[in-house]
Amino acid sequence: MIGFVGLGNMGGPMSSRLVAAGYEVRGYDVSPQAFATFDGVPATRLAEAVTPADVVILMLPNSDVVEAVLDEATLRPEAVVVDMSSSEPMRTRALAARLKNTLIDAPVSGGVKGARNGKLTIMAGGAAGDIERVRPVLEQLGTVTRAGDVGSGHAVKALNNLLSATHLLVTSEAILAGEKFGLDPSVMLDIFNSSSGRSGSTENKWPNFVLPGTFDSGFGLRLMLKDMRIATGLADQVGVPDPLGQAAVDLWARAAEALDPGADHTEIVNWLRKDESR
Numbered sequence: 001m002i003g004f005v006g007l008g009n010m011g012g013p014m015s016s017r018l019v020a021a022g023y024e025v026r027g028y029d030v031s032p033q034a035f036a037t038f039d040g041v042p043a044t045r046l047a048e049a050v051t052p053a054d055v056v057i058l059m060l061p062n063s064d065v066v067e068a069v070l071d072e073a074t075l076r077p078e079a080v081v082v083d084m085s086s087s088e089p090m091r092t093r094a095l096a097a098r099l100k101n102t103l104i105d106a107p108v109s110g111g112v113k114g115a116r117n118g119k120l121t122i123m124a125g126g127a128a129g130d131i132e133r134v135r136p137v138l139e140q141l142g143t144v145t146r147a148g149d150v151g152s153g154h155a156v157k158a159l160n161n162l163l164s165a166t167h168l169l170v171t172s173e174a175i176l177a178g179e180k181f182g183l184d185p186s187v188m189l190d191i192f193n194s195s196s197g198r199s200g201s202t203e204n205k206w207p208n209f210v211l212p213g214t215f216d217s218g219f220g221l222r223l224m225l226k227d228m229r230i231a232t233g234l235a236d237q238v239g240v241p242d243p244l245g246q247a248a249v250d251l252w253a254r255a256a257e258a259l260d261p262g263a264d265h266t267e268i269v270n271w272l273r274k275d276e277s278r
């Protein structure tokens with residue numbers, strides 16, 4: 001039995017895939033709206049979902065919430081906890097050391113679309129044998145790569161999002177400049193996508209969420225900023241200077257202050273368009 005905590009933009013479709021694969025899934029979320037699309041057995045209290053579970057999957061906003069949930073939870077001694085949230089690697093290591101249960105970090109990339117179609121990239125941290133125990137469950141959600149010991153998945157996930165956010169920012173600056181010059185954004189994207197400037201931002205985010213004006217990737221701007229800060233914090237902790245990453249964090253932080261709390265991360269483009277004081 002799987003206890004699934006956090007049925008939001010990602011946890012909702014991920015848990016549905018596990019139900020569709022034939023697992024008994026008991027889901028819990030603090031938000032009643034999150035149950036609207038949940039296909040498994042809804043739990044009204046955390047304990048109903050996690051106490052009987054063999055595998056406890058967490059898909060929560062951040063390390064604060066992950067730790068609060070695990071502090072409150074009573075688990076079977078043999079239950080494996082899989083934190084698929086984008087949490088802080090150093091805190092994950094410390095959590096694994098104090099938790100009685102086995103903890104694996106397995107954050108993901110691939111967005112809501114990847115969650116729906118089981119095409120997530122899953123970056124697992126933990127002992128190889130522990131990851132093997134939960135591999136059949138994780139493989140319903142995507143492709144699993146062991147990043148290293150516990151905390152490694154969370155480290156590489158944050159570093160990936162620092163890259164992704166920096167790409168999106170500089171791609172947007174380039175396209176806005178090209179537009180002012182008189183270039184058509186879709187023509188620019190076609191050319192970038194067969195040239196060396198291509199990235200997930202030129203291949204996916206701009207064509208699918210920015211150009212149509214929907215800004216509905218399902219990944220919040222504040223969650224992206226959280227991940228960027230985890231990555232620059234990691235660089236700081238290991239003593240590697242990252243002035244470009246810091247500059248990107250400063251810009252995203254200003255966008256987060258200016259935009260609605262629930263803004264999608266692709267709305268950074270609207271902020272760039274409006275912010276004339278830069």
Ligand code: NAD
Nearest residue numbers: 006008009010029030031034061085086111112218219223
């Ligand atoms: P979300 O805000 O849509 O979902 C989080 C859910 O956790 C919400 O439904 C919320 O009510 C619930 N929650 C909060 N506190 C809780 C608690 N104490 N107990 C139970 N439930 C609680 O966020 P999301 O977009 O699904 O992201 C989840 C995690 O995955 C984050 O760490 C995010 O950075 C990461 N992530 C998101 C995406 C994406 O595209 N959305 C992609 C990769 C990774």
